[in-house]
Amino acid sequence: MAQRVITLCAMDFPYRAGHDFPLFLAPMSGVSESPFRLLCRRFGADVVVSEFISAVGVARGLEHLFADMRFEQAERPIGIQLYGADATIMARAAEMVTAAAQPDFIDINFGCPVKKVVKNNGGSGCLKDLGLVQRIITAVRSATHLPVSVKIRSGWDDAQRDPVAIALRCREAGAQALTLHARTRTQMFSGKANWDEIARVVDALDIPVIGNGDITTAADVVAMRRHTNCAGVMVARGAFGNPWLFAQARDLLAGRPPRPAPTATERFAVALEHARLALALQGDTRKTALEFRKHFGWYTKGVPGAGSLRERLFQIESMREAEAIFAAYLAGSAVGQAA
């Protein structure tokens, strides 16, 4: 990828964003829940965004969605992300979220590729109709006093791939910040995110543009900034079991050597803290333990003997089992401090 010269023109975020180059934890359904958001904030994420929430469900007053929206004050600044394909319902939902949850901003999801969402024209489905995108943004802006950001993909498919045109329409309709996940809907999560497109959108817009796609290391954060001149970077899959990435990226951005990777002991301690936060929220159920298998798998990536450790963790039915597996590993291997 060609290197671009950074012209430092820091854009003002419409919400408090922590640093002049903020690091975002991406909205991720089933991952970016309150416990993980809290941990990432502690490890240096400047802004977090909730998992996507159905505007139809909110407008109907579905209790469990309001529970999903809850967050701790320590998570702020936080955006609540809404998806939907009806401007009136999106506006009603934004109004209700503003009153009930009082987040720092509302984020509109125009990127979700999941079939059941796009079949009703929600998420990235909206990208096929930019008039609809604009009506939704305008309606949401007029329904809330909070700042409104949008998260888009580069287009629906290769034939309709035009992130600059989409972004300009969003801006025209009143979006106050924009995140580009530089893949099309039909790409889903395959192929490489096109960082050149992020650079083009940054050049075209006079609002903060946040780059997203394929950030897996702290060095990637610096590389994306250099390549695109974006106003901030959003980390998604790279944060799986790795909230340390934010602190390492902040070190690099500040010109310091990045702090070393966590030891196995540190990894397991944070994994279990994450689990305890989830237990406090959801109760000690088998369901929580099953949901946590994936997190434990991610937290153990790269430790010696990770394969067999993971095999055992993928069978847990309670958090206690996980605690015992971690304790046995550390007692037996004596690699806890060295991994």
Ligand SMILES: Cc1cc2nc3c(=O)[nH]c(=O)nc-3n(C[C@H](O)[C@H](O)[C@H](O)COP(=O)(O)O)c2cc1C
């Ligand atoms: C498990 C998972 C759940 C996701 N859920 C959401 C979501 O609720 N809202 C959203 O806008 N994007 C969602 N995304 C997309 C991410 O926010 C991000 O745009 C995408 O993963 C690209 O970034 P990456 O290459 O760094 O992973 C999700 C992605 C994953 C992997």
